[in-house]
Amino acid sequence: MASLPETASINEDYSKTSIKDETLLRFEPLSSCLDPNFWFKVCQLKLEVDKLDEVHRPLIGYYTSNNNPYMSFECSSFNQEVNDETVFKYIARGYCLNKNTIDSFKICDKNELLKEFGERLLDNIRSGKAIEDPSIIPAFDVLMYTDLKRYIFYYWFAFPSFSGPKYCLNDVPTLLLNTFSPTQFDSLVFGFKNLKINQRGFFGVVSTKEGNLTVMTLKDYIDLLKNNMESDSVGYLVFADPSDLLNNPGWPLRNLLYLILFHCPSIRTSVLRVIALRGSPTTKFSASMLFNIKVSSENFLRQDTIKFVGWEKNAKGIFCPKYVDLSKTMDSTKQAKESVDLNLKLMKWRIAPDLNLDIVAQSKCLIIGAGTLGCCVARNLMAWGVRNITFIDNGKVSYSNPVRQSLYRHSHCINSNTYKAIAAADVLREIHPEINSTGVVMSIPMPGHAANIDDHKNVDLLSKLIEDHDITFLLTDSRESRWLPTMLSTLHNKLAITAALGFESYLVLRHGVKIQDVSTGEQKLGCYFCNDVTAPGNSLVDKTLDQQCTVTRPGVSNIAGALAVELFVSYVQLKNNVLANAKCCLGIIPHSIRGFISDFQQIIPFTSSFFQCIACSTIVINDFLNKKEEFLNNVFTNPNYLEDLTGLTSLKNEFENIEIFEINDSDVEDSGTYSKRL
Amino acid sequence: MSMTCQQFVEYAADLKNHSDLIDDGWNLCQYQCPMNGSLINYLVKKKIQKKNKSLLKSIHSDSLMEDKIPIVCEYHILYNPSYSCPDVFFNMWYTDGKLLSLEHVWSLVHSFLKQNVVHDKWNAITQEMHPFSNTPFFRLHPCKNTHVLKMLGFSPKNNYKFNPLIAWLSTISPLIGLEMHLSYGNKELKS
Secondary structure (H helix, E strand, O other), X not given: OOHHHHHHHHHHHHHHHHOOOOEEOOOEOOEEEEOHHXXXXXXXXXXXXXXXXXXXXXXXXXXXXXXXXXXXXXXXXXXXXXXXXXXXXXXXXXEEXXXXXXXXXXXXXXXXXXXXXXXXXHHHHHHOHHHHOHHXXXXXXXXXXXXXXXXXXXXXXXXXXXXXXXXXXXXXXXXXXXXXXXXXXXXXXXXXXXXXXXXXXXEEEEEOOOXXXXXXXXXXXXXXXXXXXXXXXXXXXXXEOOOOOOOOOEOHHHHHHHHHHHHOXXXXXXXXXXXXXXXXXXXXXXXXXXXXXXXXXXXXXXXXXXXXXXXXXXXXXXXOOEEEEOHHHHOHHHHHHHHHHHHHHHHHHHOOOXXXXXXXXXXXXXXXXXXXXXXXXXXXXXXXXXXXEEEEEOOEOOOOOOOOOOOOOHHHHHHHOOEHHHHHHHHHHHHOOOOEEEEEEOOOOOOOOOOOOOHHHHHHXXXXXXXXXXXXXXXXXXXXXXXXXXXXXXXXXXXEEEEEXXXXXXXXXXXXXXXXXXXXXXXXEOOOOOOOOOOOOOOXXXXXXXXXXXXXXXXHHHHHHHHHHHHHHHHHHOOOOOOOOEEEOOEEEOXXXXXXXXXXXXXXXXXXXXXXXOOOOHHHHHHHHHOHHHHHHHHHHOOOHHHHXXXXXXXXXXXXXXXXXXXXXXXXXXXXXXXXXX | OOOOHXXXXXXXXXXXXXXXXXXXXXXXXXXXXXXXXXXXXXXXXXXXXXXXXHHOOOHHHHOOOOOEEEEEEEEEEEEEOOOOEEEEEEEEEEOOOOEOOHHHHHHXXXXXXXXXXXXXXXXXXXXXXXXXXXXXXEEXXXXXXXXXXXXXXXXXXXXOOOOHHHHHHHHHHHHHOOOOOOHHHHOOOOO
């Protein structure tokens, strides 16, 4: 027993010396090349078909003879039939083994596995199965683990082959053009095209008596070799060569030679003429090479000495599994985020290179009122790439809402169970999973609406919300509900944008924020209440139903909501003290926009803040800061308190005493809607 | 200045014929429209190209021994019925199946054109869903393809010695990292 290894080593020494004078034949290994859709199919199969089974799934690989030492795999690789009968591709059949856990992927014995792969190949060669179907000669196996949640894939390809025997070149390889005539090339191509796709990778050619060539399948060629008693080999063995190296044939030849030597022992001592097909049939394989090959060590057929090689090296050139993170392309959430961003970036490339999209995306937006306007504003903010949106509303979705309020469905109304703020936040995430949206169910404390038990608590909550956001959109349907948020956004010096609707008119207005630099002499711009010399009272009292609901032409809210968002996006392009009609990269930034649908007109007036304003004047803010409880109690219960506080009452009295002006009813119209022409 | 679908199919066949002569790998494929069952012809080329790793600043590049890494490039030339012009979709990926990011695709743009691409906004490469496979592909915006055809003096009524599809493709090829053999320029259009 002890003498066995010794003999082997002597043989090895012998073979080493014997090949000194000859050029040892080296094969160029194949590399795997995966199409992105290959991984999509892997995921689908693992989830829907294999599930927890670790099966050896048949796989088809494709390679070419065009200087490409790659075997490619795509989603159709999992099909059992080859649909694409193109003459440019050759097929290889192998298996895919998808492990269930990363541990079982790591732990399994790779040498043992390669031996298993190799023995399957050996069986196919011995049984003659590989002669019938040569597409199993360039065998391959892939071991993988797929992390389906994170879209991370570990995989390792093996192109199993036999480590021995060694082959050497009888002479320098030559171009086939030097041996074959153009007519012979023609018959080679003709014969090639008549072969079935699985026979095109490996076949034989023999010369006819007239000096022409006949192409035959591998099976026929081997039968011919077997019956050949002469020492010289007959014709040529042909294989499609993926190699891109001049003097080295590609990996598939390695298994082919083994197969030939196994079935035709007579040629082990003779020189084998091998044609490496290179190029394509359209160029008549003009780059093909002729290799004259002989065996340099012989004792390869003993079962116990067979060793296998073939694991693929990774990018660093080490025998080690590969790893790929495809979350960017495969994770639908990430993909949605990427495409939304890319779409917005297009604006920068083409139209507005200075556009600051980041500041828009980073802005935290508070939407007060999740109705027609709120839905429209949220959708437009989302289109601009805004990520953080909070809704405040106290209502539930009702049956009349979904047709006008774009975030709601009929299902939200059934059993009247869904709060608008919650539903709107949910739907936003449904539309774009990257959105960070929240719904707060809360009623806004309003002046003159008597005291509500939660009012004081809600004032604090609202104050906190406004402070935590960068911009507040005031989109409620009554004038008085805008008072508290207007005052609080002035207090925190945050931008607020109001949108208000009449039947066929709209107003969009940005509230002025504090001017930092007093030296410019510019005045702060007005708020929603600055031009109105009445304190908000209960505008819902003594109103008929059509006046209580916002009855508008449906398009009006879409126009106003969209304008509110566009105004905001333009506004944040400039850093501070945005004066009326200041210019940014997107154009001017008006203070207010008033539009009239009856004659499709729009104007952009601006006004300064009013020092006696009942919402944004210093008197009001200071009173709130100094004696909050008392101030709020007064405001909520006494409708005239704010007018008295700011001196509006005395101002009005003065006017009445003068009795010069004729007061038109429409000038003091309440509810904040500008239904009449100004 | 537009190309009819029929003209496109003729020019595409002509391009494919020349590609066959020089083994350039262009294939004519057909897609069956699920709406009406009609067959849509388009050109496809898939090629593994070695690209300089310095252009691809990514985790992929610093793990490599070699200066060049193989990138699979796939090009689809479709006919765009709304713009009446050819329309190019393309994708690039590493051999492990990971798609190149838009930034990397930009960096592969032929170096002397890079300045222009950054400044000339019409050249922008965008990412869109492929109309047939519904997977993300990069695309040159088609609206300027008609302009390129016009600049090349194409009009659907004229008879040309050259193939306008080849003229157009060779004009835009540096933008999409497509190498075109010079012999395309020597050939005359067979009618």
